[in-house]
Amino acid sequence: MTQKKGARVSEDAEELAHVPLQAILLADSFTQKFRPITLERPKVLLPLVNIPMIDYSLAWLESTGVEEVYVFCCSHSKQVIDYLENSQWMCQKNFSVTTIESHNSVSAGDALRLIYERNVIHGDFVLISGDTVSNMSLTQALQEHTERRKKDTNAVMTMVIKQSKPSPLTHQTRLGNDELYMAIDPDTKQLLYYEDKADHLKGFISLDKTLLADKPSVFLHNDKQDCYIDICSPEVLILFTDNFDYQHLRRHFVKGLLLDDIMGYKIFTHEIHSSYAARVDNFRSYDTISKDIIQRWTYPLVPDVQFFGGCMTKLERQGMYKASEVKQSRSAQIGPFTLVGNNTSIGDNSKISNSVIGEGCNIGSNVSIEGSYIWNNVTIQDDCKLRHAIVCDGVVLKTGAVLEPGVILSFKIVIGQQCVVPAYSKVSLLPQPTKQDSDEELEYDADSTGGVAENPSVNSTLDASNGELTSEFSDTKCWDSAEVGVSGAGYIWSVCEGGQEDEWKHSVAPIPADKLTELMQYSNDDVDLSTQDGSVLPPSGELRPDSDIANSEVDDNEDFKDDSVYFEREVEATFLRAVHENVKQDNVILEVNSLRLSYNMSFADCAGAIFYSVMKLALETPHSTNSELFKNVASVIATWGGLMKHYLQTIDEEIEVIMKFEEMCLESAKEFSPLFAQILHLLYDKDILQEEAILSWASEKEGADESDKIFVKQAETFIQWLKEAPEEDD
Incomplete structure (x- = not known):
């Protein structure tokens, strides 16, 4: 039994x-x-x-x-x-x-x-x-x-x-x-x-x-x-x-x-x-998740792993992905964290960064695209400027058109020459529905043909078989040239009453610095934005991108249990964009301050992130010997030392930079390890670090384990010189 x-x-x-x-x-x-x-x-x-x-x-x-x-x-x-x-x-x-x-x-x-x-x-x-x-x-x-x-x-x-x-x-x-x-x-x-x-x-x-x-x-x-x-x-x-x-x-x-x-x-x-x-x-989550995919948090669901149909793309340095059939002018610049799809052409002196470009796009000369999502078969003529926008299939931007942050252009929109589309505008060939759904959960009532049942004027413009616009409608309609420019095509939708706040809160564009400042002034929360409380729980768990990829941006041993990982990535992307596009230092400071407020980070966090980005740039500049690497560091610090100094307002922030350098030498940038003392001396000579900060850092290490004293011992001669230097001066 x-x-x-x-x-x-x-x-x-x-x-x-x-x-x-x-x-x-x-x-x-x-x-x-x-x-x-x-x-x-x-x-x-x-x-x-x-x-x-x-x-x-x-x-x-x-x-x-x-x-x-x-x-x-x-x-x-x-x-x-x-x-x-x-x-x-x-x-x-x-x-x-x-x-x-x-x-x-x-x-x-x-x-x-x-x-x-x-x-x-x-x-x-x-x-x-x-x-x-x-x-x-x-x-x-x-x-x-x-x-x-x-x-x-x-x-x-x-x-x-x-x-x-x-x-x-x-x-x-x-x-x-x-x-x-x-x-x-x-x-x-x-x-x-x-x-x-x-x-x-x-x-x-x-x-x-x-x-x-x-x-x-x-x-x-x-x-x-x-x-x-x-x-x-x-x-x-x-x-x-x-x-x-x-x-x-x-x-x-x-x-x-x-x-x-x-x-x-x-x-x-x-x-x-x-x-x-x-x-x-x-x-906003569309923008955030797109960045996470490009930065490989979602591995193996990343562009260069063909986990389903689509054109294979190749990962290059600094998070750049390019399909095999891309026609790029020699003078065109593709910046970090950018993907360019198959059969897309990019003209002379155009600059693209932190963006996704679809397949079959034709991008002219002197075009600037930043933080934007360009879908398939889009035509962007010469001298256009796009910042933090979404541009759907078949759109045409004529010469000199400008899309300000947060713009959404739906399918087959045409923006006329020199036309400036205001920030957060939503443009469609379909007129804005006059009847709003009472049920907030309903996107719209779809009839059996897939048309939009709520608005007859919308229904009449859609092809019943696939929901696309009929050519008759798009060819014969007279559009308002004051909105979309001469020979443009599209309606700019009006913002619903009470919806202005959602426009910038949920946009692909970063929250403007003035809005964050305004929120900080009117906020009654007892939150100290100048410090990072270690007891606060992390933002997105313990994320680890795949570690076997060449040019991996994050080391296996790095701690992912903190919002600083995302913040550091954003700062690095901002810094690299500044390097590639010759952005002024004041504008970089403005963007980093906006990120600091958005992520609730301290000046010490900013100092550490900027230092990390600067040193990464020196490391990725071609070199074959330690001497050449040191020259790279000296060159980068000469150019960007002022930016670092802006965030080093107290001794504590300077100590944070030294500790960040230690961490890099041990984990993500070990090539700097034999140069630690030399670079520390260089930072002192260039007035990036003060004597007090270096001596305080060394003093804090006195009671540490031997394994934590590696770089203090390496810099022992320099530290001793600092201690004795005042006596010699006297």
């Missing part, structure tokens, strides 16, 4: 092991945040570093062992279905993708109710949206969820979260999301409270005292990011079916379960540290 019983258990375990892991992917965001672009193309098909967003989501699901994916399509459903049917995802081994189409669903709740009716989900499943980018492993989260379910059938969901410190000024994360408040049981990881609305007065919230009734302790966090990756039990679908008030996944479903003390359903959290997970929720 005992043996048979054991055999039965073994068979059951084997049978359970073969149940395919399923996922639901929502290919509709049910929001209006990407208008006017999403009036013509679904969000999941918008390019993210030249690859449609949905491909990142599907590539991640396949890598985690998911075997069956159900893609729910609503807005522009035909475009999504056609794309998937013609993609490689339909022919992958052990990975099936099935589309479920709806023309009546206006929310995630409607989508999940429809999926429940189809009876396709047979066990626990992963729930994500098609704008999710991640490289995390699901193994541990799935195991935790399964173990909890065995002990408590009311444990219906596990939410993936990670650390993300919001700005004390904007109360937003680096992804542009509002500050999130979560109460979590530290022992069980059960979620007890969730509030993502930025309507709390001075950060104070009211918690029900019953939360503490049977809990020894509860941790309240405002430093967590919701990754919008959920592991759900089948009961989740049933709960949506039983409660038609559940429309929004977080605002209705999660909060509803947390407040319902009758049914007893529970939600738990799984926090990731060494992996990446984020969702493209607005234009």
Whole structure:
């Protein structure tokens, strides 16, 4: 009897092991945040570093062992279905993708109710949206969820979260999301409270005292990011079916379960540290995640790894990627953290930095592109200037056109000669809808042809088969030359009432320094922006880019548990752009100050980041001997010493620079190690470091371990000379 019983258990375990892991992917965001672009193309098909967003989501699901994916399509459903049917995802081994189409669903709740009716989900499943980018492993989260379910059938969901410190000024994360408040049981990881609305007065919230009734302790966090990756039990679908008030996944479903003390359903959290997970929720997160991909936080989902279809690009120095068929003038400059797509041409003396350029683009001469996203088949004529803009497929910018920060140009826009498009403008060939949806979760009501049902004037201009503009409409319309220039084409949408603040908070453009200064002046929060409190939790977990890549920007041993990693990257990108484009030092200081406020960093952090960037530049300048490397350092310091000195206002900041130099010599730039004493002397001679700072640093090392005294001993002669020098002077 005992043996048979054991055999039965073994068979059951084997049978359970073969149940395919399923996922639901929502290919509709049910929001209006990407208008006017999403009036013509679904969000999941918008390019993210030249690859449609949905491909990142599907590539991640396949890598985690998911075997069956159900893609729910609503807005522009035909475009999504056609794309998937013609993609490689339909022919992958052990990975099936099935589309479920709806023309009546206006929310995630409607989508999940429809999926429940189809009876396709047979066990626990992963729930994500098609704008999710991640490289995390699901193994541990799935195991935790399964173990909890065995002990408590009311444990219906596990939410993936990670650390993300919001700005004390904007109360937003680096992804542009509002500050999130979560109460979590530290022992069980059960979620007890969730509030993502930025309507709390001075950060104070009211918690029900019953939360503490049977809990020894509860941790309240405002430093967590919701990754919008959920592991759900089948009961989740049933709960949506039983409660038609559940429309929004977080605002209705999660909060509803947390407040319902009758049914007893529970939600738990799984926090990731060494992996990446984020969702493209607005234009700011589009910009942030694009930069993260280029800077390789998302490895292996990076441009030079062909994890799905698309043209292969090659990684060059300083985060530059180029496809094989790029025609670049010898005098054109492609700066750091930039990708240029296939069959794109770049004319004489044009400068591009921190940008993504699509395929088939024609960029003329003397063009300046900074921090922008140029999609496919865009024509940019001579002398144009673009800063922090998104330019969709088929756009034409005529000679001398200027796009100020935050501009969005939807498909096939034409900007006339010398026309200046004001900051944060959104331009579309479609007129702005006169009727705004009352339901904030509804992007728009899609009819069976994929047109826009809410506005007849919009519907009449769309081709029913693919949602693109008809040529008749674009050829015969007379446009306002005061808005888009002579011979231009497009409508500039007006900003909705009360929406001015969202324009710069959620834009691809950095928050302007004057806005940050204004926020700092009017903020009542007791936050000291001049110091970095070591007790503050880190922003994005323990991120590690792949370490085997040539010219890797970050060493394996570097600590990723701090916001300073992101800040240092941003400062380095700013500095390199200044070097390549001859930006004035005052403008560099303005940009670094803006970053300092945005990331809540101190002057010491700025000093360390600037020093790191300057020394990296010297290291990457060609050299073959230590003597040549030292000459590089002397040259770079002669040029940029004033910038470093600006952030060295106290002895503490100077000591921070010396410690930063030690760290570089030990980890990321060991080539400097034999030159430590010489370079320290050079920094003293150039008045970058004062005698007091060097002696204080040496004094602090007196009680340290021998391993921490390597560079003090190397500089021993110089330090002794400093101690004796005043006596000789006397």
